[in-house]
Amino acid sequence: MITFLIIAGIILIIVVVSARIxxxxxxxxxxxKNAFSQIDVQLKRRYxxxxxxxxxxxxxxxxxxxxxxxxxxxxxxxxAASQVASGNPGDPSAMKGLVGAEALLSNSLGRLxxxxxxxxxxxxxxxxxxxxEEFSSTENRIAFARQAFNDAVTVYNISCEKFPSxxxxxxxxxxxxxxxxxxxxxxxxKPIKASF
Amino acid sequence: MDFFAHQxxxxxxxxxxxxxxxxxVILVAASVYFALLMSLNxxxxxxxxxxxxxxxxxxxxxxxxxxxxxxIVTILVIIxxxxxxxxxxxxxxxxxxxxxxxxxxxxxxxxxxxxILQNVxxxxxxxxxxPVPQIYLLEKEKGINAxxxxxxxxxxxxxxxQGALEALNRHELQGIxxxxxxxxxxxxxxxxxxxxxxxxxITVIGRFGKWIWDLGSTGRKRGHVIHIFAGALIAVGSIxxxxxxxxxxxxxxxxxxxxDATAVQFTRNPEGVTGALKKIGRSIHGSRILSRxxxxxxxxxxxxxxxxxxxxxxxxxxxxxxxxxxxxGKRIExxxxxxxxxxxxxxxxxxxxxVSTMAMGLKRSKNHVGSPVAAHIxxxxxxxxxxxxxxxxxxxxxLGATAVVCALLLDRDPMERNNQFKALQKYAPPELxxxxxxxxxxxxxxxxxxxxxxxxxxxxxxRCLSPAQFAALKRYLQALIEADGKLALFEFVLKKMITYQLxxxxxxSPIEQVISNKKQLTKHVxxxxxxxxxxxxxxxxxxxNAFNAGADILKxxxxxxxxxxxxxxxxxxxxxALNHLALATPSLKRDIYDCxxxxxxxxENVTVQEAExxxxxxxxxxxxxxxxxxxxx
Numbered sequence: 143m144i145t146f147l148i149i150a151g152i153i154l155i156i157v158v159v160s161a162r163i164x165x166x167x168x169x170x171x172x173x174x175k176n177a178f179s180q181i182d183v184q185l186k187r188r189y190x191x192x193x194x195x196x197x198x199x200x201x202x203x204x205x206x207x208x209x210x211x212x213x214x215x216x217x218x219x220x221x222a223a224s225q226v227a228s229g230n231p232g233d234p235s236a237m238k239g240l241v242g243a244e245a246l247l248s249n250s251l252g253r254l255x256x257x258x259x260x261x262x263x264x265x266x267x268x269x270x271x272x273x274x275e276e277f278s279s280t281e282n283r284i285a286f287a288r289q290a291f292n293d294a295v296t297v298y299n300i301s302c303e304k305f306p307s308x309x310x311x312x313x314x315x316x317x318x319x320x321x322x323x324x325x326x327x328x329x330x331x332k333p334i335k336a337s338f
Numbered sequence: 339m340d341f342f343a344h345q346x347x348x349x350x351x352x353x354x355x356x357x358x359x360x361x362x363v364i365l366v367a368a369s370v371y372f373a374l375l376m377s378l379n380x381x382x383x384x385x386x387x388x389x390x391x392x393x394x395x396x397x398x399x400x401x402x403x404x405x406x407x408x409x410i411v412t413i414l415v416i417i418x419x420x421x422x423x424x425x426x427x428x429x430x431x432x433x434x435x436x437x438x439x440x441x442x443x444x445x446x447x448x449x450x451x452x453x454i455l456q457n458v459x460x461x462x463x464x465x466x467x468x469p470v471p472q473i474y475l476l477e478k479e480k481g482i483n484a485x486x487x488x489x490x491x492x493x494x495x496x497x498x499x500q501g502a503l504e505a506l507n508r509h510e511l512q513g514i515x516x517x518x519x520x521x522x523x524x525x526x527x528x529x530x531x532x533x534x535x536x537x538x539x540i541t542v543i544g545r546f547g548k549w550i551w552d553l554g555s556t557g558r559k560r561g562h563v564i565h566i567f568a569g570a571l572i573a574v575g576s577i578x579x580x581x582x583x584x585x586x587x588x589x590x591x592x593x594x595x596x597x598d599a600t601a602v603q604f605t606r607n608p609e610g611v612t613g614a615l616k617k618i619g620r621s622i623h624g625s626r627i628l629s630r631x632x633x634x635x636x637x638x639x640x641x642x643x644x645x646x647x648x649x650x651x652x653x654x655x656x657x658x659x660x661x662x663x664x665x666x667g668k669r670i671e672x673x674x675x676x677x678x679x680x681x682x683x684x685x686x687x688x689x690x691x692x693v694s695t696m697a698m699g700l701k702r703s704k705n706h707v708g709s710p711v712a713a714h715i716x717x718x719x720x721x722x723x724x725x726x727x728x729x730x731x732x733x734x735x736x737l738g739a740t741a742v743v744c745a746l747l748l749d750r751d752p753m754e755r756n757n758q759f760k761a762l763q764k765y766a767p768p769e770l771x772x773x774x775x776x777x778x779x780x781x782x783x784x785x786x787x788x789x790x791x792x793x794x795x796x797x798x799x800x801r802c803l804s805p806a807q808f809a810a811l812k813r814y815l816q817a818l819i820e821a822d823g824k825l826a827l828f829e830f831v832l833k834k835m836i837t838y839q840l841x842x843x844x845x846x847s848p849i850e851q852v853i854s855n856k857k858q859l860t861k862h863v864x865x866x867x868x869x870x871x872x873x874x875x876x877x878x879x880x881x882x883n884a885f886n887a888g889a890d891i892l893k894x895x896x897x898x899x900x901x902x903x904x905x906x907x908x909x910x911x912x913x914x915a916l917n918h919l920a921l922a923t924p925s926l927k928r929d930i931y932d933c934x935x936x937x938x939x940x941x942e943n944v945t946v947q948e949a950e951x952x953x954x955x956x957x958x959x960x961x962x963x964x965x966x967x968x969x970x971x
Contacts, residue, residue: 147407154411158418165426172436180802183444184735279776282769286737286807293804 174294178231202264232319341708345924348525367412373570419542424535431488431495440474445734465714469797492839513610520600537582544575590637606712741773745781761821862915868904888937895929
């Protein structure tokens with residue numbers, strides 16, 4: 143009888159500890175999911191800037207329709223990728239998809255900005271300057287938010303790997319999450335202009 | 339009853355609650371034992387009847403060793419369950435909101451209604467003098483309802499259902515949010531969360547029983563034995579659940595009337611609250627919440643969240659009649675109710691932050707701690723409207739929020755500023771440095787009245803920083819402070835306030851230390867008083883007089899007999915003092931706040947800086963002091 147009770151007691155302790163670990167995993171997972179939404183907000187800001195950019199540039203770049211079209215298409219596919227990613231943050235394929243789409247977008251934007259070098263009127267256009275400024279600060283905001291996300295993902299992944307929690311993680315299907323890699327943007331290649 | 343009395347009463351109630359809980363646990367443990375006993379006897383009884391030859395066991399009677407063991411095991415289970423539950427909820431209000439399926443609303447929301455909600459919450463937070471809570475939307479809920487959760491002022495979250503967002507106009511949203519804020523300011527949240535934990539503990543036996551029942555139902559041979567055992571546990575559990583519901587109801591009913599009344603006083607617009615209640619009465623979905631986790635926290639909602647015999651909230655029409663005695667209580671079929679906007683236009687003094695004398699505002703404000711009024715909302719609405727767009731754009735991104743907070747610590751003197759920038763360049767990443775430089779001009783030009791509200795606006799965004807980023811932020815702030823050769827008390831306290839409001843997010847302190855011993859606090863209060871007196875006055879005779887004014891209050895409150903001005907108080911001492919004072923009991927905090935007010939009010943020449951400094955110190959002590967408004971109608 144006593145042994146039965148002792149075994150029951152041990153089972154009880156195991157159950158309680160497991161519950162604690164499970165809740166810990168859930169908390170940490172929620173944290174990185176929330177952190178992703180911060181990135182999402184800034185990405186949306188960026189995507190909303192692009193149609194303005196194209197409108198301003200269209201007037202001057204009458205013969206560069208291909209570049210403009212590439213920008214719009216890259217933007218649309220990036221929007222789609224970001225929607226997939228925000229539905230499932232940390233999922234490896236979604237993250238990689240987002241990084242890929244963002245890289246594509248940065249490339250086409252880079253070409254567009256490079257083009258403005260050849261069109262001094264466009265380059266000096268006030269709207270254009272304001273938009274470029276907005277872009278560079280949005281890039282910075284995304285970088286900051288991405289760091290918070292990656293920090294949170296790292297904590298989650300460590301929890302999934304460490305000894306007692308790894309058992310619970312395996313039992314309840316907590317998969318490791320993928321970090322969001324940075325894409326080398328046009329802004330990162332160029333030193334950030336500090337305007338005082 | 340003022341804010342401090344409310345807090346005191348809540349603390350006492352928490353102790354009563356713990357006592358009740360202990361009794362309940364003992365009762366439950368005893369019932370579990372008897373349930374086990376009876377079910378064992380029942381099995382033996384059935385066995386004896388069916389197969390008399392095989393079984394002929396004697397009935398089991400009370401055996402003290404076994405009963406003790408079972409007792410202890412049950413109590414351990416319950417306590418562990420409570421600890422787990424409370425641990426779950428200790429993540430602050432956001433954890434609770436997320437459990438119910440809430441989605442965090444960001445500061446640049448997608449649609450108009452969300453923006454209105456955002457503005458309403460921000461106005462109310464700034465009007466109360468508390469950090470803006472995180473705002474959640476319960477998207478899947480069509481009922482009209484809302485709740486707040488969180489155990490500290492810096493930790494709070496407000497959640498509103500999709501149904502409420504779509505159905506209510508601005509006045510009504512304001513009414514609901516004001517109701518929730520009154521819960522925050524009356525200290526209800528803390529006790530609510532504890533209650534959830536305790537109730538979970540009592541009902542866990544029932545859940546356990548249900549789980550065992552399900553195990554037995556998988557068609558095993560001795561299934562009925564398990565069913566009997568499980569049935570007994572479920573019976574015990576339901577009794578526990580019943581007790582739980584009764585406690586929930588008792589705790590929350592009276593509070594709801596109080597919260598409604600406070601909300602009306604807050605907004606000066608009774609039609610906000612009654613309008614919301616009427617719309618709930620009219621709607622098909624009412625205020626029902628569908629989430630599975632709703633029953634646990636049903637006492638925390640604005641209105642009845644689940645259909646139940648036991649009501650956690652007073653009936654709708656009674657609540658409306660308390661505010662609008664003429665209400666007939668008929669369900670109105672369809673169509674809009676005509677809202678008469680006959681609130682007389684207040685002749686507000688035009689919002690002018692450059693005015694330097696705030697003495698009148700401060701005197702009246704002592705009555706307003708924790709109970710703001712419509713004048714404060716009007717003031718904060720004006721203030722929010724006048725924040726420069728450049729700064730406004732930064733408030734919703736973590737980088738922007740960090741940059742704003744760093745920029746607020748920059749010194750006015752260009753040479754010191756240069757030193758600070760050098761330090762920032764050393765410690766901070768380039769994008770932060772650039773952002774701070776970008777904001778430097780704009781922040782330098784705004785008046786001191788904006789500083790505290792800006793911090794309150796920025797806290798919800800900063801709560802998203804990862805622990806590593808928060809540690810980095812503390813380093814940047816420290817570097818800025820140290821690089822400033824002419825550090826003023828204002829900047830120091832500003833940094834302290836930011837760190838204090840955020841750290842509850844990152845550091846979980848399970849048991850909160852409370853200091854109720856006046857002698858322990860005396861030297862800290864004296865340090866703080868001396869520093870405050872010196873900061874606000876130039877001539878040493880004035881400093882002495884201001885100090886004496888504060889010390890007199892301390893003497894009459896029984897803190898000390900003699901007090902002498904402390905000459906050189908280092909910032910480290912101020913830091914320690916603030917840390918200790920934050921842990922004082924509510925009535926001691928009242929005395930301390932009165933003393934500090936007396937010191938600042940000593941001469942009628944109260945500058946904006948002095949007043950805001952006082953508010954910041956109050957904020958570090960978790961005292962919600964509304965902004966000081968010039969003209970209060």
